[in-house]
Amino acid sequence: MGEFVIKMPDVGEGVAEAELVEWHVKPGDPVREDMVLAAVMTDKATVEIPSPVDGVVLWLGADIGDIVAVKAPLLRIAVAGEGEAAVEEVLPAATEPLAKAEPVVSKPVEAKPVAEAKVVEPEKPVGRPAVREPVERPLASPAVRLRAQEAGVDLRQVSATGPAGRITHDDLDQFVARGAQPVAVPAGLARKTTTEDIKITGLRRRIAEKMRLASARIPHITYVEEVDVTDLEDLRATMNAGRKPDQPKLTILPFLMRALVKTLGEQPGVNATFDDDAGVVTRYSAVHIGIATQTPSGLMVPVVRHAEARSIWDSAAELTRLSDAARNGTAAREELSGSTITITSLGALGGIVTTPIINHPEVAIVGVNKILTRPVWDGTQFIPRKIMNLSSSFDHRIVDGWDAAVFVQRIKALIETPALIFIEG
The missing domain is CATH 4.10.320.10 (E3-binding domain)
Structure with missing residues (x-):
């Protein structure tokens, strides 16, 4: 019998390490050639590691969630014959593209057996009479x-x-x-006393790192404003009633996207990214709008590119296509990065006020809250109106409070008089 040592492959693009997110085998399992053994995640994609040989797994070199350096031993397989000392390159297949995130800086892991999540029993108190749980034998x-x-x-x-x-x-x-x-x-x-430790891995770990980075490095200012969307909702209902079979149903987001495009044309400083290491702000003429989307794997931000060149219907169609692709895991790598400003919405769960975290390295994010019917005084009587809050956050290093307020007030004016959204120039 011989032995194959499979090492972490070089997945390209200058990646020096990757996170182990899944094992498909355990020690003692038989494997066959081309069988997927594990999956690792870089800051851009999930990569599957196939077996180049038939054999039996002897040893696993990392736990799920560990960061493994390229060329570090990943697993050993017993094979017939003399075997090989090591396999340094196993051709990986990239799957499940992910939103771009800052890489996690860590040291290569030491080889060790796979550990599973454990259930921990709390210690009993000391120094007083012991009271047992109903199921505990005295x-x-x-x-x-x-x-x-x-x-x-x-x-x-x-x-x-x-x-x-x-x-x-x-x-x-x-x-x-x-x-x-x-x-x-x-x-x-009955009292429940067990606890469960769950290791944060994969996409959830990337999200955590991205949120930590944004929260730690960006001084946020959040501006909340009420917006009367009664007329916009009437217009939306009329347009949906007359839409063609090949046209998607309009939500409020395509209208907000068009309002953003018009507003950013007047305030280009908000349509920007900030490289705080280099001290450089990059302003964009193109408007690439990230749409924060909840998926079964976690939060992703597909990007509607060149929103400035899209109509209401085109914006709605692209928004639907990208959101579906993000949820079912078919979004391409370039569709999940490169935004210049982001919209976040929880739909009917949107709450009254939120404090959205900026999608680093952007300098602004616009949050949509739920619509409520409220009595509004028109000077002579209270009338029912549909009111929605916009909760928008800004990088206070780049966007002053006054400019943030002007930005939101301009969006408010466009949404409250929706005909202005369609007027060019």
Whole structure:
């Protein structure tokens, strides 16, 4: 018998390390050539590692969530014959493109067996009588157990003062003297004491790193403004009623996207990214709008490119296509990066106010809150109007409070008078 040592492959694009996000095998498993053994994640894609040989897994060199350096040993396989010392390059297949994130800086991992999430039992308190859970077997001598049985006492209800939590004759006597009776605890109301440690890996880890980076490096200012969307909602309903079969249903987002395009033409300083290491702000004439999208794998930000060149219907169609692609994992790598400003919306769950975190290295994000029908005084009477808050955050190093307010007020004016959205020039 021989041995193959498979090393972390070089996935290209200058990547020096990757995160192990999935094992498909364990020690002792038989494998065949081209069988997928593991999956690793870079800051741009998930890559599957296939087996180049038939054999049996002997050893795994990392835990899920570990950062593994290129060419570090990943696993060993027993093979027929003399085998090879190592396989340094296994042709990987990139799958499940991900939103671009800052790389995680860490040291190469040491080889070790795979560990699974563990359930930890909390320690019992000391220095006072031990009270057991209903399912816990009490500690007592045979004589104490016999006395309890004859008295009809459930020892699980008796507090223990003896060594190591043992019930003594005195404990039983005091229990009986108090006239205490066993208390029936419904199974559904039993105390639960276990905890579970869950390692943050894969896309969730990338999201955490991105949020940490944005929160730590960007001084946020959040500006909230009420917007009357009654007229916009009427227009949207009319346009949806008359849409063609090949046209998507309009939500409020395509209108907001068009309002953003017009506003950013007047305030280009908000349509920008900031390289704080180099101290350079890059302003863009193109408007590439990121749409924060919740997917089964976590938060992704597909990008509607060149929103300045898209109509309402085209914006809606591209928004639908990209959101679906992000949710089912078919979005291309370039469709998940390169935004110049981001919109985030929780739809009907949008709350009244949010404090969105900027999608680093952008300098602004616009948050959409839920629409509520509220009474509004028109000067003579209260009338029902549809009101929605915009919660927008800005990088206060680049965008002053005054400019942020002007920006939001301009969007408000366009949305409250939606005909202005369609007027060119």
